[in-house]
Amino acid sequence: MDVRSAGCVLLLPLQILYYVLKAGVRWLLPAAKRSLDRDLVLVTGGGRGIGRHLAKEFAKQGAKKVILWGRTERCLKETAEEISLSGTECHYFVCDVANREEVYKQAKVVREKVGDVTILVNNAAVVHGKSLMDSDDDALLKSQHINTMGQFWTTKAFLPRMLELQHGHVVCINSILSQSPIPGAIDYCTSKASSLAFMESLALGLLDCPGVACTTILPFHTNTEMFQGMRVRFPQLFPPLRPELVAKRTVEAVRAGKAFVYLPWTMHALVLLKSFMPQVALEEIHKFSGSYTCMNTFKGRT
Template sequence: MKRMNTQMDWRSLASLLLFPVQMVFYVVKAAVLLLLPARLRELSRDTVLITGGGRGIGRHLALEFAKQGARKIIIWGRTEKCLKETCEEIRSLGVECHHFVCDIGNKEEVYQQAKAVREKTTKAFLPRMLELQHGHIVCMNSVLALSAIPGAIDYCTSKSSSFAFMESLTLGLLDCPGVNATTVLPFHTSTEMFHGMKTRFPKLFPPLKPDMVARRTVEAVQTNQALLLLPWTMHLLVIMKSILPHTALEEIYRFTGSYACMDSFKGRT
């Protein structure tokens, strides 16, 4: 027993000494991969389902997937007029597109439309993805999931919850070949939802353009990137919160500045 305990102590010590080496290796590996050109996965076999595809980032995502050669696009949303317009634009690119009016906050409606989608494409959701060993789930979140701001408690809480869900799902999919997940965490984006939002340094951190967010998201799907922060400077915020949490919170408070239309956050998820 004593000999066994000694062996366990040596193993623990070896693991402890090896950990910094492993961390350095992963950092160097990540740096090298950033310098190398990414190999993009073909989308010609893929059917893409986008919720909220009639407007905002969802619309730009649908168009970007079409431009990158996705086989079929399916868009969900609450406003049929917007869905039709987006669908027509996608079809003009020579890509098959279908739209369904669906409020994803309504559970029964989601199941109803999911059944319709499965019957029309047969590859809509996770169980089928696992069965086929082919699929990708994308969550369009917000950097506020990692760093809350004053005056938007409900919004930040919902985004943090969504981030935790996706992180857990992504880990679970590591044992599922062919099925991956991507969580996108953009900064302030120039869409209708964030109209009137002001930051402390608008010239240094201008609003992100929806088409850029869409383009980078599709690239993340094609390279199986699990986490995408936009812009890249948001990584510095995460590092700062880890090393100097109190200072980071004070800077976030100063940085956020004033919000002309904070009411726009209420009820949004």
């Protein structure tokens, strides 16, 4: 080991201590919250579930305009009308984020009819809810196309303009299952793990881009139609999250500039334990986390 390498090894504990203290100071003295009055927010899967609450919460906290994307026009229209009645300008467009050409086409329509998107919320997702051997191949592909590849297309469609304006934010509604998978949702867990890697890489790539940032939300079991088949080992200790809470914490995280948010905060312990536990202990964590059985194919927030 040369002198330079030895110096880096010796400095590592000091660097870790510095970043821990820096994080502590930021936690105790949070920065002023960003105003949303200049922002045009687009929420995928915005017609129902968490997406609907996200759109309403962004409007409530002062977003200039809200745009909804999804595959079910009836749900989109109902949500848009509700938001418009609250006093915030809201538009909706039918768009399947799994379809690359459709995403690029509708992104162009949004720019021409509404304006430049400055906050992109990648929320659309589906879950097949079966084991690998019981899953149809097309169903598995559909989960990956919507939950993972859809983020590639939407981000490529809107991020360039954010970079030009030096004003933008990319948000991903992920899941704790991206880091602690469960049986019965192999398609969803795999897609969310890929989605998390996408967001981590994107966040690092944007560190030197002024005015543009990322936020990834990793919630526990949320009480929506999508996860009616979810079963946890201790439901009294860890009840499902309300979608309204997930939406509120997401908007607060965007305004505070937080990169990653675990909901509830106790999920940090689950991820930490997984990093150190051997296989037997991991199996116990999986039992604690729960399992999933979906009665209907393709439940989701699209």
